[in-house]
Amino acid sequence: MSRKKEKRWDGNVRDAALSILLSVERDQAYSNLLLNRTIETYGLDDKDRSLLTELTYGTLQHRMTLDYHLEPLVRGKLDDWVRELLRLSVYQIVYLSKIPPHAAVNEAVEIAKRRGHKGIASLVNGILRSFLRKGPREIGSNLTWEERTAVETSHPEWMIRRWAEQYGKETAREMALANNEPPIQTVRVNRTKATREEVLDMLGEEGFRAEPSPVVQDAVRIRGGNAARSRAFREGFVTIQDESSMLPVMALDPGPGMSVLDMCAAPGGKTTHIAERMENTGEVRAFDLHPHKVKLIGQNAARLGLDNIRTGSADSRELAGSLEPASFDRILVDAPCSGLGVIRRKPDIKYSKSEDEIGRLPDIQKSLLEEAYQLLKPGGLLVYSTCTVDREENRMTAEAFLEAHPDLERVDLRKSMPEDLRYEDGMLQVLPQDFGGDGFFVAAFRKPE
Numbered sequence: 057m058s059r060k061k062e063k064r065w066d067g068n069v070r071d072a073a074l075s076i077l078l079s080v081e082r083d084q085a086y087s088n089l090l091l092n093r094t095i096e097t098y099g100l101d102d103k104d105r106s107l108l109t110e111l112t113y114g115t116l117q118h119r120m121t122l123d124y125h126l127e128p129l130v131r132g133k134l135d136d137w138v139r140e141l142l143r144l145s146v147y148q149i150v151y152l153s154k155i156p157p158h159a160a161v162n163e164a165v166e167i168a169k170r171r172g173h174k175g176i177a178s179l180v181n182g183i184l185r186s187f188l189r190k191g192p193r194e195i196g197s198n199l200t201w202e203e204r205t206a207v208e209t210s211h212p213e214w215m216i217r218r219w220a221e222q223y224g225k226e227t228a229r230e231m232a233l234a235n236n237e238p239p240i241q242t243v244r245v246n247r248t249k250a251t252r253e254e255v256l257d258m259l260g261e262e263g264f265r266a267e268p269s270p271v272v273q274d275a276v277r278i279r280g281g282n283a284a285r286s287r288a289f290r291e292g293f294v295t296i297q298d299e300s301s302m303l304p305v306m307a308l309d310p311g312p313g314m315s316v317l318d319m320c321a322a323p324g325g326k327t328t329h330i331a332e333r334m335e336n337t338g339e340v341r342a343f344d345l346h347p348h349k350v351k352l353i354g355q356n357a358a359r360l361g362l363d364n365i366r367t368g369s370a371d372s373r374e375l376a377g378s379l380e381p382a383s384f385d386r387i388l389v390d391a392p393c394s395g396l397g398v399i400r401r402k403p404d405i406k407y408s409k410s411e412d413e414i415g416r417l418p419d420i421q422k423s424l425l426e427e428a429y430q431l432l433k434p435g436g437l438l439v440y441s442t443c444t445v446d447r448e449e450n451r452m453t454a455e456a457f458l459e460a461h462p463d464l465e466r467v468d469l470r471k472s473m474p475e476d477l478r479y480e481d482g483m484l485q486v487l488p489q490d491f492g493g494d495g496f497f498v499a500a501f502r503k504p505e
């Protein structure tokens with residue numbers, strides 16, 4: 057398969073979307089990082105930025121459904137970029153009512169001419185016109201429930217089967233559909249600098265449509281605009297963070313003067329939340345495996361005006377050798393995980409993860425928890441969290457940890473956390489369809505005095 061040299065951005069949003077989609081498919085690049093880099097590098101205006109985001113995420117989110125529609129129309133092997141261009145065009149035709157179908161086809165033909173030659177342009181034209189004539193292919197009733205749901209929602213079949221086994225078919229399907237909805241941007245208020253009302257006023261004055269989160273006390277939902285460009289963000293009044301991501305620190309309940317350990321801390325979203333809750337007193341020790349990521353914690357702390365955080369890079373499975381045993385009031389293990397709760401923000405996860413990979417994660421998650429146990433003070437609180445919906449990494453890992461340490465008390469989070477969420481034996485499992493936040497798991501354990 058030939059690898060054509062990418063064209064640079066030439067002011068064409070579809071061309072830019074195509075380049076991002078190609079890198080995601082071919083080089084396993086992260087869609088959200090590439091998208092942000094393109095937007096920042098070329099200084100796109102709001103209109104182009106929102107179209108680029110919609111085209112990139114939409115095509116990626118619906119990739120398997122688009123391939124299903126294209127399958128009967130394509131004969132022989134296509135170059136990667138041609139296949140991606142066809143997906144991008146069919147996405148616009150099927151899902152975007154504001155773009156006239158013929159305009160989507162014409163744009164695709166122009167791109168095919170520029171990137172390839174007349175022959176390819178006429179192939180693209182033929183396939184897309186034929187799609188316009190025939191319309192989307194019906195998703196067959198000859199398929200099993202798993203196969204049909206996989207095609208309809210564009211999730212791999214193994215993921216649908218696994219979720220159906222873990223949550224039942226209805227919840228699994230709702231989850232897959234919710235993953236294809238655009239995420240809501242939310243920010244966390246820096247309590248050391250302002251109240252939520254003050255931040256709402258500040259954002260409102262800058263023209264953002266901002267509203268208080270009905271779920272999380274520290275959160276504000278942004279409906280119009282990108283909070284990364286706000287004064288509130290630049291001056292450290294807020295952190296961009298999903299509402300669900302705020303729940304682990306609420307469960308941890310850190311207070312002024314405490315000694316807190318954050319074992320998987322980078323880029324510091326939760327470390328800084330902890331430091332804010334401690335009113336910039338006491339000390340948060342924040343570790344992560346990767347030194348380049350540890351630097352980001354420091355940068356975030358500086359922007360927020362927090363100086364009670366001490367960072368370090370380490371394998372946190374071996375921290376007990378260098379830190380004093382039983383010395384922390386609070387420990388957060390926000391563990392490395394499959395990320396199946398954040399598919400809405402990172403749709404590439406659907407296609408890049410394998411079931412085998414998930415099977416290997418509980419080992420590292422359990423080792424991190426073991427280390428945390430050694431470092432927790434009697435009477436101290438340990439929180440285990442992940443951004444996945446997978447039961448093996450969540451509930452089963454937490455249960456295995458409790459079994460290994462029968463002295464630990466499982467804290468009933470229903471008593472301290474927002475009502476109307478999904479609790480199982482006092483542990484919290486948020487699914488993406490629950491309130492629009494990411495899928496997250498939170499469990500808390502207390503060591504006896």
Ligand SMILES: C[S@@+](CC[C@H](N)C(=O)[O-])C[C@H]1O[C@@H](n2cnc3c(N)ncnc32)[C@H](O)[C@@H]1O
Nearest residue numbers: 320321322323324325326344345371372390392
């Ligand atoms: C879910 S992310 C943490 C997100 C972070 N808590 C936040 O809120 O911004 C998991 C982190 O664990 C780190 N990690 C993976 N294995 C680790 C290990 N053995 N020791 C320390 N950190 C590890 C990864 O580099 C990654 O940054």
